Amino acid sequence: MTDVINPATGGVLTSVPSLDLAGTDAAIDRAQRAFAGWRQVAPGDRARLLRRFAALVDAHLDELADLEVRNAGHTIGNARWEAGNVRDVLDYYAGAPERLTGRQIPVAGGLDVTFHEPLGVVGIIVPWNFPMPIAGWGFAPALAAGNTVVLKPAELTPLTAIRLGELGLEAGLPEGVFTVLPGKGSVVGQRFVTHPAVRKVCFTGSTEVGKSIMAGCAAQVKRVTLELGGKSANIVFADADLERAAAAAPASVFDNAGQDCCARSRLLVQDSVYDRFLALLEPAVKAFRVLDPASPDAEMGPLISAGQRTGVAGYVEGADVAFTGTAPDGDGWWFPPTVLLAHSTAERHWREEVFGPVLSVLPFRDEQEAVRLANDTAYGLSGSIWTRDLGRALRMSRAVESGNLSVNSHSSVRYWTPFGGMKESGLGRELGPDALLSFTDTKNVFLATD
Numbered sequence: 450m451t452d453v454i455n456p457a458t459g460g461v462l463t464s465v466p467s468l469d470l471a472g473t474d475a476a477i478d479r480a481q482r483a484f485a486g487w488r489q490v491a492p493g494d495r496a497r498l499l500r501r502f503a504a505l506v507d508a509h510l511d512e513l514a515d516l517e518v519r520n521a522g523h524t525i526g527n528a529r530w531e532a533g534n535v536r537d538v539l540d541y542y543a544g545a546p547e548r549l550t551g552r553q554i555p556v557a558g559g560l561d562v563t564f565h566e567p568l569g570v571v572g573i574i575v576p577w578n579f580p581m582p583i584a585g586w587g588f589a590p591a592l593a594a595g596n597t598v599v600l601k602p603a604e605l606t607p608l609t610a611i612r613l614g615e616l617g618l619e620a621g622l623p624e625g626v627f628t629v630l631p632g633k634g635s636v637v638g639q640r641f642v643t644h645p646a647v648r649k650v651c652f653t654g655s656t657e658v659g660k661s662i663m664a665g666c667a668a669q670v671k672r673v674t675l676e677l678g679g680k681s682a683n684i685v686f687a688d689a690d691l692e693r694a695a696a697a698a699p700a701s702v703f704d705n706a707g708q709d710c711c712a713r714s715r716l717l718v719q720d721s722v723y724d725r726f727l728a729l730l731e732p733a734v735k736a737f738r739v740l741d742p743a744s745p746d747a748e749m750g751p752l753i754s755a756g757q758r759t760g761v762a763g764y765v766e767g768a769d770v771a772f773t774g775t776a777p778d779g780d781g782w783w784f785p786p787t788v789l790l791a792h793s794t795a796e797r798h799w800r801e802e803v804f805g806p807v808l809s810v811l812p813f814r815d816e817q818e819a820v821r822l823a824n825d826t827a828y829g830l831s832g833s834i835w836t837r838d839l840g841r842a843l844r845m846s847r848a849v850e851s852g853n854l855s856v857n858s859h860s861s862v863r864y865w866t867p868f869g870g871m872k873e874s875g876l877g878r879e880l881g882p883d884a885l886l887s888f889t890d891t892k893n894v895f896l897a898t899d
């Protein structure tokens with residue numbers, strides 16, 4: 450059994466079983482046996498089951514959100530959005546089974562048709578920072594395409610995933626079609642990589658573990674989707690609406706206490722407005738409400754663990770602190786929103802993913818330098834560009850090496866548009882209409898008619 454901790458208090462919430470290798474193998478075997486039946490379920494019936502699953506998530510939205518507040522320290526506003534996101538993703542992909550159509554391709558002497566066949570068992574490995582959405586982005590399209598799913602939540606945050614597994618069964622998914630397996634990454638997660646019946650692994654987490662998963666999957670030529678780290682740039686040009694950009698900047702990096710792969714943790718400000726922008730940013734950071742995450746006013750809660758807090762503090766130690774916000778005292782893994790001035794791009798807090806409420810700031814001269822600085826990272830997940838010049842917005846959007854950009858906005862994630870990284874931020878795309886095909890093999894069949 451593993452203790453589950455409330456990060457806002459440091460107290461033990463409950464404990465959950467931790468599966469061993471034999472238990473993992475048994476669950477994968479059940480998922481493999483369930484596959485034959487699930488892929489045969491008529492498309493309309495599969496769609497109905499997914500819609501029923503979505504309706505049950507909706508009916509339990511408050512309960513799921515409350516679990517996430519207590520287990521992950523997410524603010525109640527965020528947690529409700531996250532549970533709603535699982536519902537919406539299920540509803541969106543519930544429209545897919547009847548639309549998973551192949552093609553008919555003209556060839557001489559016969560007919561060529563394609564089929565999108567489900568892969569088999571899909572293994573989904575979920576991190577602790579967004580336990581519900583990241584689970585749903587994997588299991589909803591995987592199930593819609595006719596696969597069965599085994600899902601490993603992070604050891605720190607298993608509670609909502611376990612509940613979603615129960616709701617799936619209650620919705621009528623047959624036994625073995627969607628199974629949640631709490632346990633260690635090195636045991637349960639690793640087995641998804643090595644078990645031959647698992648035909649695809651969806652991994653979200655650190656770049657380091659992601660690389661080892663990709664290497665492991667190569668041994669069985671197993672499909673893999675990786676959503677890894679980020680060090681995204683928020684680029685503010687002098688011609689931007691500075692008030693709007695400054696008001697939006699805190700949430701773009703401090704949301705979820707900065708434990709967000711899309712966090713805009715590098716702020717690049719054009720030198721001619723640098724002082725003015727920092728003067729606008731300071732009150733916005735100080736006003737950012739770090740409170741008990743159950744409070745409806747909270748904009749940010751605690752960090753996930755004592756270890757995470759120690760790691761984040763290590764980036765701030767010895768750095769040039771421009772200003773900080775506030776955080777509650779006492780129990781729990783609290784850390785205030787913190788803004789650091791970067792004096793060179795070699796500084797650790799500028800280069801590495803902090804995964805905490807820490808923003809690093811650097812001025813730039815012109816568009817060319819902004820592009821160079823934004824791309825001077827191994828990562829490429831998200832980012833924002835603030836300007837009133839449409840041509841510049843488009844030039845920058847094409848030049849910044851990142852999978853998800855927003856202009857005059859910090860929005861990165863919509864379930865109906867693709868999401869994923871460039872460079873070491875990942876491989877493959879989740880969400881949107883095309884993600885479904887990555888859970889299938891396209892089969893090509895030629896029928897001779899002559």
Ligand code: NDP
Pocket residue numbers: 574575576577578601602603604605632633634635637638639653654655656658659661662676677678679709710802803804
């Ligand atoms: P990890 O990459 O270690 O964990 C993510 C998931 O992978 C967890 O479910 C974990 O299980 C599992 N896992 C760990 N090792 C293996 C393995 N060898 N084989 C299969 N699965 C494995 O991230 P951490 O939680 O340790 O976080 C460390 C850092 O990674 C963060 O500080 C942040 O910088 C980054 N990160 C990035 C995320 C993103 O969204 N891109 C998400 C989370 C972290 P278990 O719970 O047992 O460890």
